Amino acid sequence: MLGQFLSHPPVELGPIGPELVLAGAGVLVLLGGALVRRRQPRALLLASLAGLTGAAVVSVSLWRWRGHATVLGGMVQADRFAVVARLILLGVAALALVLGHHYFERLGEERPEFYPLVLFTTLGMTLITAAADLILVFLALEILSLSLYVLTALSRRLAAVEGSMKYFLLGAFSSAFFLYGVAMAYGATGSTHLSTIARSLAGQTGNQALALAAVALLVIGFGFKVAAVPFHMWTPDVYQGAPTAVTAYMSAATKVAAFAAFLRVLMTSFQPLTWDWTPIVWGLAVATMIVGSVLAIAQTDIKRMLAYSSIAHAGFVLVGVSAATQEGIQSALFYLLAYAATILGAFGVVMLASGRGEEHTSLGSYAGLCRRSPLLAGLMSLFLLSMAGIPPTAGFIAKVNVFRAAVDAGHWGVALVGVLASVVAAFFYIRVMVLMYMQEPLEDVEPDPSIVPRLAVAVPALLTLLFGVFPGLVLGLLERASVLRW
Amino acid sequence: MLSEYLPIVVLAALALAFAVASLVVSSLLRPHRPTPAKLAPYECGIEPQRLPKGERFPVKFYVLAMLFIVFDVETIFLFPWAVGFRRLGLFGLVEMVVFIGLVFVAYLYVWREGGLDWNEPVRRSGEREQVGEALRAG
Amino acid sequence: MAADWIVFWVCAPISIGSAIAMLLQRNAVHAALFLIVNLFTVAVLYLVLGAPFLFAVQIIVYAGAIMVLFLFVIMLLGVDREERLVERLRGQRTAAILLGLGVVGEVVFAIRAGVGFSTRAPAGFGAANGGGNPQALGRLLFRAYFLPFEVTSILLMVAAVAAMVLARRRERPVASAERRAQEPIEPSEPSEPSEPREEEPVG
Numbered sequence: 001m002l003g004q005f006l007s008h009p010p011v012e013l014g015p016i017g018p019e020l021v022l023a024g025a026g027v028l029v030l031l032g033g034a035l036v037r038r039r040q041p042r043a044l045l046l047a048s049l050a051g052l053t054g055a056a057v058v059s060v061s062l063w064r065w066r067g068h069a070t071v072l073g074g075m076v077q078a079d080r081f082a083v084v085a086r087l088i089l090l091g092v093a094a095l096a097l098v099l100g101h102h103y104f105e106r107l108g109e110e111r112p113e114f115y116p117l118v119l120f121t122t123l124g125m126t127l128i129t130a131a132a133d134l135i136l137v138f139l140a141l142e143i144l145s146l147s148l149y150v151l152t153a154l155s156r157r158l159a160a161v162e163g164s165m166k167y168f169l170l171g172a173f174s175s176a177f178f179l180y181g182v183a184m185a186y187g188a189t190g191s192t193h194l195s196t197i198a199r200s201l202a203g204q205t206g207n208q209a210l211a212l213a214a215v216a217l218l219v220i221g222f223g224f225k226v227a228a229v230p231f232h233m234w235t236p237d238v239y240q241g242a243p244t245a246v247t248a249y250m251s252a253a254t255k256v257a258a259f260a261a262f263l264r265v266l267m268t269s270f271q272p273l274t275w276d277w278t279p280i281v282w283g284l285a286v287a288t289m290i291v292g293s294v295l296a297i298a299q300t301d302i303k304r305m306l307a308y309s310s311i312a313h314a315g316f317v318l319v320g321v322s323a324a325t326q327e328g329i330q331s332a333l334f335y336l337l338a339y340a341a342t343i344l345g346a347f348g349v350v351m352l353a354s355g356r357g358e359e360h361t362s363l364g365s366y367a368g369l370c371r372r373s374p375l376l377a378g379l380m381s382l383f384l385l386s387m388a389g390i391p392p393t394a395g396f397i398a399k400v401n402v403f404r405a406a407v408d409a410g411h412w413g414v415a416l417v418g419v420l421a422s423v424v425a426a427f428f429y430i431r432v433m434v435l436m437y438m439q440e441p442l443e444d445v446e447p448d449p450s451i452v453p454r455l456a457v458a459v460p461a462l463l464t465l466l467f468g469v470f471p472g473l474v475l476g477l478l479e480r481a482s483v484l485r486w
Numbered sequence: 487m488l489s490e491y492l493p494i495v496v497l498a499a500l501a502l503a504f505a506v507a508s509l510v511v512s513s514l515l516r517p518h519r520p521t522p523a524k525l526a527p528y529e530c531g532i533e534p535q536r537l538p539k540g541e542r543f544p545v546k547f548y549v550l551a552m553l554f555i556v557f558d559v560e561t562i563f564l565f566p567w568a569v570g571f572r573r574l575g576l577f578g579l580v581e582m583v584v585f586i587g588l589v590f591v592a593y594l595y596v597w598r599e600g601g602l603d604w605n606e607p608v609r610r611s612g613e614r615e616q617v618g619e620a621l622r623a624g
Numbered sequence: 625m626a627a628d629w630i631v632f633w634v635c636a637p638i639s640i641g642s643a644i645a646m647l648l649q650r651n652a653v654h655a656a657l658f659l660i661v662n663l664f665t666v667a668v669l670y671l672v673l674g675a676p677f678l679f680a681v682q683i684i685v686y687a688g689a690i691m692v693l694f695l696f697v698i699m700l701l702g703v704d705r706e707e708r709l710v711e712r713l714r715g716q717r718t719a720a721i722l723l724g725l726g727v728v729g730e731v732v733f734a735i736r737a738g739v740g741f742s743t744r745a746p747a748g749f750g751a752a753n754g755g756g757n758p759q760a761l762g763r764l765l766f767r768a769y770f771l772p773f774e775v776t777s778i779l780l781m782v783a784a785v786a787a788m789v790l791a792r793r794r795e796r797p798v799a800s801a802e803r804r805a806q807e808p809i810e811p812s813e814p815s816e817p818s819e820p821r822e823e824e825p826v827g
């Protein structure tokens with residue numbers, strides 16, 4: 001009797017240590033913002049940063065995890081892939097917190113919910129990178145999506161509310177697709193564990209037709225989250241409408257988290273069907289690269305332009321995914337790292353250069369930025385060069401790696417389209433640089449002179465240069481992290 | 487299998503029968519002598535210009551309904567836990583304490599942020615209406 | 625089995641009828657009430673299929689909480705709002721009819737081909753539900769799936785915060801005057817009847 005009362009399944013909490021730390025920090029900061037009479041946004045910021053640091057320390061310690069590969073009833077995978085993805089996400093969250101703190105302070109708005117929501121979003125994102133069961137993937141996806149809808153609407157501008165609304169409606173739609181895919185996978189194989197699905201499909205015991213339907217629906221669900229064409233419609237409006245600091249966060253972090261889960265699901269549970277899903281991913285990659293690059297040319301608002309550019313970048317990551325090899329995973333991870341640093345920095349510069357809130361985000365207001373703030377113009381140029389894939393930046397190495405992985409896997413056609421798309425994309429990146437350096441200022445916007453957010457933007461700039469010049473610093477680590485087993 | 491639910495069906499039928507019977511009996515027994523004064527919408531004061539049709543609820547109800555759903559979903563999880571409590575043992579208890587504790591944090595937050603207060607001066611209502619209007623207009 | 629049969633043939637026509645009635649109602653509140661009837665009868669069908677937990681969830685969450693939310697939203701927008709029935713998208717009605725016919729054809733085909741239809745419970749259904757369906761579900765949820773269960777509480781917490789942040793009217797006094805000065809949303813001119821409550825006639 002007592003034995004039954006005390007019995008419990010094995011509980012190894014180590015591999016979800018980062019999430020436990022984040023949850024604790026999130027709860028503390030949430031209650032701190034609500035219960036303390038005199039609110040101190042700075043205290044909330046510091047507490048959140050401490051939580052992120054703690055989570056990062058725990059993540060690093062998981063690099064040498066010696067316990068079971070999957071823990072907590074097969075729900076969580078304790079591998080190095082998750083460690084790397086988590087570290088990228090935590091870093092992005094820390095920088096975004098600093099930027100967002102400054103954004104709302106300068107706007108004179110008090111948003112104590114910003115800090116816990118970023119922590120909870122990060123929790124969802126880190127959890128999704130380690131989730132080894134489709135149900136947990138779905139729950140983590142919902143946590144991060146729901147928090148992002150709220151973060152988008154955090155400033156009460158009409159555009160923000162509208163963007164949040166669109167994001168919510170389309171996001172709910174995509175969640176339904178994803179859930180339908182999970183149901184199909186369960187119907188095909190009788191399990192939602194990634195490894196069990198893989199074993200069942202490899203052993204030909206599962207229903208292959210249903211499994212293919214599951215792959216298609218899951219790809220649609222993830223496609224929405226990473227903003228792949230034709231599931232990208234929400235991106236420009238949301239990125240433009242959201243507070244710029246939030247845009248910086250979600251453009252960088254959401255893509256990392258969603259691609260990590262995408263890679264894990266495709267490369268483990270549907271690995272036996274690789275030949276069936278690679279053409280789908282090719283198609284997505286080609287469409288995303290072309291549409292993202294071409295539509296970005298026509299934009300007149302810097303935030304919209306960067307939004308379309310982020311769509312195009314999703315296409316380049318998909319090229320790495322379509323290789324379906326360890327090299328492909330490694331190149332995709334490196335691309336995500338380079339992209340996260342670049343886009344976070346670029347939106348950070350936009351935040352600092354556009355006055356209070358989103359007053360001056362048209363491309364015209366970037367004319368002559370180098371006169372008003374040489375530092376911001378320089379940083380922006382570096383990020384734009386990295387996005388265009390011009391050496392010596394991380395973006396160059398990332399693009400080369402992705403294309404090489406695709407060619408090695410025999411997909412030279414996709415790589416060719418990718419090269420052409422990067423040439424097209426280079427045009428509009430360089431156009432902004434021409435505006436900044438070669439034209440007279442049109443508007444008299446005084447850029448934000450604060451030091452701390454500038455430091456937060458300088459960190460990704462340094463990383464962009466560092467990984468561009470010495471990619472070997474991380475490529476070795478990424479290679480060891482690019483093993484996804486089932 | 488379904489026979490277990492027979493008492494519920496009987497109870498529902500009795501409740502329905504009671505409601506219908508009360509209405510029917512009262513309509514048969516009550517006196518019915520209408521006069522113009524009685525049929526007027528209000529027995530005193532002036533005749534209203536138009537009937538108060540389509541009154542709009544304040545948005546507070548909506549917040550409350552959403553919070554209700556959150557805590558309703560919590561209740562749903564209590565159901566399979568309660569029926570299997572003995573078998574789930576101490577581990578189940580700890581799980582449920584953690585779960586309820588986390589949802590309680592949400593409750594604390596809502597309470598401290600004034601989500602449960604009713605008689606608070608409504609501020610900036612003009613702006614909220616505007617946002618809603620503009621959203622509806624597209 | 626006879627009881628199942630009777631219950632099914634009582635509930636299925638009601639559920640279909642209430643669904644059609646819901647679509648044909650112009651009054652949003654009446655449509656919502658028909659939806660409640662529909663949700664209830666579908667819940668009973670879950671019971672017939674041997675899923676009492678789903679039955680409880682359907683009634684407590686859908687017929688209860690979600691419908692309350694629906695009704696509040698209808699009230700929030702105003703009961704007397706007549707929806708214009710002219711479609712905004714061209715050809716929407718035709719497309720809807722075609723797709724609806726497609727679904728009907730699909731179902732007929734599936735029934736004729738016997739895909740996914742069965743008169744018996746799937747293999748292992750009895751074993752999986754040993755000791756009662758909610759109990760079996762509880763064992764699974766609180767043993768094998770306890771991490772997703774705990775994660776759900778975080779999701780609920782975020783949902784509560786989301787509801788508060790998105791629908792809150794209260795603004796902190798801090799800097800709100802300063803904000804209004806540079807708010808992109810201009811103060812409204814009083815063209816709309818401001819507060820409907822004021823129009824209430826005094827008896």
